[in-house]
Amino acid sequence: MNPTIESFAQLELSPQILEALAGIGYETPSPIQAACIPHLRAGHDLLGEAQTGTGKTAAFALPLLDRLDLSARKPQVLVLTPTRELAIQVAEAFQRYAKNLPGFHVLPIYGGQSMVVQLRQLSRGAHVVVGTPGRVMDHIERESLDLGSLKTLVLDEADEMLRMGFIDDVEWILDHVPAERQTALFSATMPDAIRRVAHRYLREPREVKIKTATTTVTTIRQRFCQIAVAHKLDALTRILEVEEEFDAAIVFVRTKTATVELAEKLEARGYAAAALNGDMTQQLRERVIEQLKGGGLDIVVATDVAARGLDVPRISHVINYDIPYDTEAYVHRIGRTGRAGRTGSAILFVAPREMRMLKVIERATRQPIEPLQLPSREAVADKRVAAFRQQVATVLESEDLDFFREVVAGMEDSHDADIHDIAAALAFLAQRERPLQLPRSAGPDIAAAQSAPRAERPARENRDAILERRRDFADGRLQRYRIEVGRNQQATPKDIVGAIANEAGIESRFIGQINLYEDYSTVELPGDLPHDVLDILRRVRVRQRQLNIRPLDHDEAQRDAARPRPGPGPRFGAKPAPRGEDAPRKPFAKPWDKPAGKPGGDRPHGGKPFHSDRRETQGTGFKPGKKKPHGDR
Structure with missing residues (x-):
């Protein structure tokens, strides 16, 4: 990364996008973002070589959002992805970054989704379309995807599209979009077939190659815990209770606000915790680090930027409370432990919808991340009882208890109580703030819910x-x-x-x-x-x-x-009647209806066959219909 690029503001992005990035928790551009955003904002074609999980979605989405004409609700950006899962992920990323852009609309299109629904959504217009090659070809052939206003075409994970047999489909699409366009191609590797595509379709491209720090040291034990967002705090405290060889931990979250909120919640549960974020003064930051080094703090809740360069020997655990957005951030995070030959433990919290990112991290680091079974209530109680017994044993061995024996003897006489009952009452008082028995809440035990086989879950x-x-x-x-x-x-x-x-x-x-x-x-x-x-x-x-x-x-x-239950709405495919009391009522129209005079005979979709059954995960060599002649670039 260019050392002079330390914030997204230096990349001259619009205030609306900068505000959205701050809300998400992005503070500093990743290397590929710092390298690609200026080229794409300037309108250059781009050839980018970078691994999945390095932040490349933001690298092309942010500058392209900055160049949209929001008043024209026509596709201005087309992104091709190899799988429907990635199409959805990229579309969601565009939506997050465009949070403050009024009227912005992004549409994912892919096989397996209702063609009728897609036709209706396309008829309403979208600024950005993200799709798999097969379904994009369908819509181009049917003329339901209007690319007359297209400014930029992005090929995401081009080598994966090659591996899956889509490269011919991609070239067909490239031949059927406007010649005057910006093209960006991203690939983790650059096989000859991809370079041929780049040479043919990209004009004087700027080349960006990012080498990612994807090696993690073998002294760090890496584990993940699949947990719902609502149960993260409970899961974290249980893990902190039972982890062996726990000394101190850094807990990573995405936003500055979250550092303060989580640190306060941990303090309320009896942990010595503090926040560490970019809004803190240097003096306060140094005080937190010194407290962590000296044992005054056991847990620091931090953002990526605030923890950069942090080296505290007693950090035994790194906990990714919020999953990082890219693999490089993950590697940097867990590198805060296991340093200088010491052993360490890294734990990653993963919500069900984030499992794909877990696989990306495993592929990039070339190391499996083992599943972590959450400790049960009983395991936590056993750990607390064991610690309590050890504290009592230490006091018995090291303290002068003569005065307290007299106090207990007086209680025994005055209350006619058994010595064991008195000891039990004293133990009850001693553990009141940290109960040895965890209360059973009305909700399910998250450890039991996590361990149940899928078929047994509700x-x-x-x-x-x-x-x-x-x-x-x-x-x-x-x-x-x-x-x-x-x-x-x-x-x-x-x-x-x-x-x-x-x-x-x-x-x-x-x-x-x-x-x-x-x-x-x-x-x-x-x-x-x-x-x-x-x-x-x-x-x-x-x-x-x-x-x-x-x-x-x-x-x-x-x-x-x-109130009476609302009745059923209009069936899918129904177009709303024109607004106004005097507007004429028309029968429901199907989205595939075309004006008279179009070819197609009796076919309801203009005589052109659907290809929604094209397999998006296999290269079958099947080509829909008859290809149109290839035009010059």
Whole structure:
């Protein structure tokens, strides 16, 4: 990375994008971002060689977002990816970075998704389209993907598309998009076939090659824990309780705000913890580090930038509370332990939807990361009892207890109590702030839930089953909440249940009746949801809309319960009638309807065959229809 590039502001990105990056937690550009963003902002073609997980999505997304004309709702950027999973991931990244760009719309298109839905979404317009080669070819042939305003084409993971047999499809697409365009090609390796594509289709490209620091020392034991976001804090404290050879730890989070919040929560649970972030003065930062070195602190909650260069010999554990966005950050993080030949332990928290990033990290570091089984309540209790016994034994061996024996003897006489009962009462008082028996909460044991085989875990229930579980609001068990997504966003009860269950860790059996309205919905959830869970749910997105959940007051809830259930909306493919009272009513039109005079006979989609069954994971050599003549670049 260019040593002069220390912040995204130096890359001359717009204030809206810089604000979004700050909210995500990006502080310093990765090497590939610092190298690529200036070239792409200047309009140059680019040939980038970098491993997956180095931050290359932001390297092309950020400068291309900066160059969009948001007033023209036509595809201006087309990104080709080898798999549908990557297409979704790239589209979500664009959405995150464009959080503050009014009216921005990105659309992922891929095989296996309803063609009817894609046709409807394409007809509404999108600024960025992210897709797999097969489905993009389908839409180009059908003329449902209008690329007349295309400014930039990005080939992401080109070597993977070559390996999967898509390179001919990619070249076909390159021959059927506007010749006057910017092209960026990213690949982890540069085989001859990829270089031939680059030589033919890129004009005087700037070349960027990033060598990543992907080696991790063998003295570090690496483990991962798959856990829902809502259970992270509980999982962290359990691990800290039972870990062997624990001395001190750095806990990595993504944002400065999260360092303070998590440090405060750990302090409230009895841990000597402090935050370390870029907003702290140098004097305060040095004080935290000295306390960590001297034993005054056991846990530091830090961001990547704040912990850079930190070398404290007693750090035995590095815990990735938030998974890093790229592999290089992961390597730098866990390098804070296991230094100078010492052993160390690195633990990575992974939410279910982040498992792909775990695989990326394993491939990049060429080391397997072993699963970590969360300790049960019983294991934590056994550990506390063992520590308590050791403390008592140490006091018995090293302290003068004559005065206290007299106190106990006086209690024995005055209360006519057995000496064992008195000892038990004293033990109870001593452990009050740190109970030897963990209380059993109403919720499930997260360790048991984690260890259950997939087939035994509660299945997500369907919409009808959820609606059948109607419960009276007045009984106090469930409370109605309002969420800011509804039928106008094509939200379904399945979407809502899935988002709540996956992101907040609330089992579907604790989710009650869901009512969908035009611009919002109501859902019944437990009335005593912790603040942490509500905070997570406020930020969860369904159909690209934040839920912004809030509880309804009693009157609102009663009105909602009394309202008739909204009827079914228009079927998929229905176009809304024109606005206005006098607007003529037209029969529902299908998205594939074309104006009269188009070829196609009786076929409902203009005489052109669907190719939605093209396998996105195999190179079959199958080419849809008859190719159009290849035009010059």
